[in-house]
Amino acid sequence: MENKKISYLSNAVEFLEDEINNQDVEAFYRACITQLSKNERLEKPQLRNFYSGKEKSEKTYGNYMDKLIHLLEKFQEEIQSRNAELTLAKRPIIKTHVGGGSGNPTYYYIDFEDWETPPSFNQNAGLQKTETISHDIIYRTKTLKRTPWYLKLTAKLFARTKHRQFFLFFVLIFFIVAPVALGFLIQMLPLTYWTLLVLSYFVLFYPAWNIIKLATQKIALIEHIFQPVGAVCISKVKNVKDSDSFLDIEREILSVVVDATCPICFHKYNLKDSVQLESQSLFNRRIIGKCLNNPKEHRFTFDKDLMTGNPLNT
Ligand SMILES: [Zn+2]
Structure with missing residues (x-):
C-alpha cells in the first residue's frame, strides 16, 4: 500500500498536468508527494522548501495544496481509471490537519478513503497470463495536452x-x-x-x-x-x-x-x-x-x- 499510494498520487499529477498548467506548481506537487512518502506529515511552513519557482507567500503555497486536493477529488474517476493496475482497495487522498495557535502548524498527510464509485476496474485489472483471458477490455484516459x-x-x-x-x-x-x-x-x-x-x-x-x-x-x-x-x-x-x-x-x-x-x-x-x-x-x-x-x-x-x-x- 505504501508505494502504491505514491504511484497513485504521482500518476494523478501526471494526469492533471493540463489542469495544473504551470510547470513550477507541477514540480512543487511532485516534491511534496515525495516528501509525504518519506515523512508522515508535511508542515505548512515547510512548503516553501519544495517550490523552485519565484518565491511566494505561505498562503499561496497553502492555496496550491488546496487546489491539488480539490483536483484529486474532482477527477477521481479519471485518475482511478489511469491507476487500475495498482489495484488499490481504497483511494489515497491528501488531508489537511488545521493547526491551532501556540505554534502548532497546519500539516498535510496521506489518508485513505472509500471509493465513491466502487472500482470495477480494480477487480479486472492486472490481467493474469495463467488464467483464461477475459476479453473485456478496460480503457484508460489521459487529458489532452492541447485542447482545441x-x-x-x-x-x-x-x-x-x-x-x-x-x-x-x-x-x-x-x-x-x-x-x-x-x-x-x-x-x-x-x-x-x-x-x-x-x-x-x-x-x-x-x-x-x-x-x-x-x-x-x-x-x-x-x-x-x-x-x-x-x-x-x-x-x-x-x-x-x-x-x-x-x-x-x-x-x-x-x-x-x-x-x-x-x-x-x-x-x-x-x-x-x-x-x-x-x-x-x-x-x-x-x-x-x-x-x-x-x-x-x-x-x-x-x-x-x-x-x-x-x-x-x-
Ligand atoms: Zn491485439
Whole structure:
C-alpha cells in the first residue's frame, strides 16, 4: 500500500498536468508527494522548501495544496481509471490537519478513503497470463495536452441544457445561413473579402461539425494533424438534477486521449496499450477500439460511460 499510494498520487499529477498548467506548481506537487512518502506529515511552513519557482507567500503555497486536493477529488474517476493496475482497495487522498495557535502548524498527510464509485476496474485489472483471458477490455484516459480552442470555448457554454440549446441553434444557423449569405455576397463584395469569408467558413466548418456531433452523439473524435491518435471529446454527465427529466442534465466536456491493452496481444506478446480509438470505417463513423497489432481482427466496442469494451464481431 505504501508505494502504491505514491504511484497513485504521482500518476494523478501526471494526469492533471493540463489542469495544473504551470510547470513550477507541477514540480512543487511532485516534491511534496515525495516528501509525504518519506515523512508522515508535511508542515505548512515547510512548503516553501519544495517550490523552485519565484518565491511566494505561505498562503499561496497553502492555496496550491488546496487546489491539488480539490483536483484529486474532482477527477477521481479519471485518475482511478489511469491507476487500475495498482489495484488499490481504497483511494489515497491528501488531508489537511488545521493547526491551532501556540505554534502548532497546519500539516498535510496521506489518508485513505472509500471509493465513491466502487472500482470495477480494480477487480479486472492486472490481467493474469495463467488464467483464461477475459476479453473485456478496460480503457484508460489521459487529458489532452492541447485542447482545441473550439472545445475550450464549447466547454464553457455546454454545461447547462438551456445554454446548450442556444449554442446549438447558432451552430445550425452557421451551417444553413452562412452558405446562402456567401452566395449573395459574391455580387456585393470585392473578391478578396469574399474569398476571406469563404476561407473562414471552411476553417470553422470542422469545429462546428464536431460540436454538432458532440451534442447529438455525446462523443466526437478529434482528428487533427497536431493531435495524438485516439483523442476524443466526451460530453460527460456531471449532475443529474431530476432523474425523470432526461433533458435537465448538467454536462461537462472532457478532451482526452484514450488507450487500452489488447487482451489477446497482451496474452501472446505481453504487448500493452496497443488499442486506440478510431472510426469503425470510412462509412461507419461509430467509434471503436482497434489494436495496432491487428486492426482488422482485434476490435472492441467503446463505452464512454463505463470506459470498457467487448470484442466486436462484425
Ligand atoms: Zn491485439
